[in-house]
Amino acid sequence: MHLKYKSIIGSLVLNTEQLLENCLAGDRKAQQTLYEQYASVMLGICRRYISQLQDAEDVMMEGFLKIFLNLNQFDHRGSFEGWMKRIMINEALMWLRKRKLLLIELDEKILPLEETQDNRHWELTESDIIPILDQLPEGYRTVFNLYVIEEYKHREIAELMGISINTSKSQLILAKKRMKHLLEQKKQSH
Amino acid sequence: MEQEFRDQSKSIRLTPSPSSWETIRRRLDEKNQIKKIKLNPILAIAASLTGILLLASLLFMNNNREATWSNTSMTNTTEFEDHTDHTDIYWQISQLNQAYTRLDMNLPSNMKNL
Numbered sequence: 001m002h003l004k005y006k007s008i009i010g011s012l013v014l015n016t017e018q019l020l021e022n023c024l025a026g027d028r029k030a031q032q033t034l035y036e037q038y039a040s041v042m043l044g045i046c047r048r049y050i051s052q053l054q055d056a057e058d059v060m061m062e063g064f065l066k067i068f069l070n071l072n073q074f075d076h077r078g079s080f081e082g083w084m085k086r087i088m089i090n091e092a093l094m095w096l097r098k099r100k101l102l103l104i105e106l107d108e109k110i111l112p113l114e115e116t117q118d119n120r121h122w123e124l125t126e127s128d129i130i131p132i133l134d135q136l137p138e139g140y141r142t143v144f145n146l147y148v149i150e151e152y153k154h155r156e157i158a159e160l161m162g163i164s165i166n167t168s169k170s171q172l173i174l175a176k177k178r179m180k181h182l183l184e185q186k187k188q189s190h
Numbered sequence: 191m192e193q194e195f196r197d198q199s200k201s202i203r204l205t206p207s208p209s210s211w212e213t214i215r216r217r218l219d220e221k222n223q224i225k226k227i228k229l230n231p232i233l234a235i236a237a238s239l240t241g242i243l244l245l246a247s248l249l250f251m252n253n254n255r256e257a258t259w260s261n262t263s264m265t266n267t268t269e270f271e272d273h274t275d276h277t278d279i280y281w282q283i284s285q286l287n288q289a290y291t292r293l294d295m296n297l298p299s300n301m302k303n304l
Contacts (some may be wrong), residue, residue, distance in 0.1 A: 008200050019301065026222070028218070029217060030210055031214075031215075031218070032215070035211055035214065036211070039205075039206050039211075040203040040204055040205055041202075041203060041208070042202050043203075043205070043206050044282070045202075046200075047202070047204055048202070053204070054202045056204075057206055057207060057210060060206065060210070061210055061213055061214050064214050065214060065217055065218065067222075068214075068218060069218075069221065120191070121194070122191055122194055123194075124194045124195065124198050125198060126198045126199070126201045126202050127197065129198050129200070129202060130202065131269035146197075147196060148192045148195050148196060149199045153197070174267055176191070179191070180191065183191070186265040
């Protein structure tokens with residue numbers, strides 16, 4: 001049973017490698033297969049950053065175009081899905097930056113000094129995530145996505161967004177605060 | 191809360207519109223065409239550079255040939271001018287004249303006029 005499982009995984013890896021090789025050679029059918037395999041996950045990622053589905057889809061298409069055109073740059077060290085996700089996240093950030101939606105203005109007076117620990121269980125489902133994220137301002141939402149979901153470090157977030165590490169930290173605390181408030185509202189309404 | 195968000199976010203799947211693959215495919219085809227068009231100007235530039243080099247080398251060779259010709263003609267002119275130097279001829283005529291005198295012969299009239 002264990003051997004059978006191993007061989008299935010082995011053949012899947014081999015298939016992905018073959019698929020990538022064909023995509024690299026410009027085989028449109030292979031590219032379509034790859035697209036169909038990952039499009040829904042990638043659109044989910046883009047939609048977490050961008051509030052309009054149509055815009056998120058445009059970003060996803062742009063991301064896939066970059067993936068196919070730069071496939072030779074994938075070094076096969078990490079996971080291919082991880083590489084694609086990074087491209088999608090960068091595309092989404094670029095889209096937000098172009099529309100000046102990542103401009104974060106901070107009032108030093110409202111900077112939270114420390115985060116309060118909250119271990120409540122919110123019983124979230126996947127369908128709850130996007131409607132809640134949609135209610136956050138772009139700055140909060142982006143930092144929250146990058147730190148909490150993508151598990152980036154504050155230093156990386158600061159570099160990606162062109163902000164200071166402290167701004168990234170404070171945006172995250174404010175985002176969590178707002179998020180808890182929204183979750184409490186949601187719980188009360190049920 | 192963070193862990194809950196992380197876990198639930200990983201399973202978010204959204205179906206793209208049916209036309210999105212066609213859009214990607216069309217744009218990939220366009221990029222391929224642009225690549226081909228971009229390749230042609232490179233060839234054109236290479237060809238024109240070769241042409242310019244060929245023309246320049248032809249002109250250079252032509253100039254060299256003209257310079258050789260002009261040098262040769264200058265040498266010829268100099269040689270001709272040397273020949274037109276009458277001193278030598280006069281000297282030869284005077285030698286002839288002296289020989290004729292010694293032999294009690296008259297120099298031909300056409301040579302006397304020289």
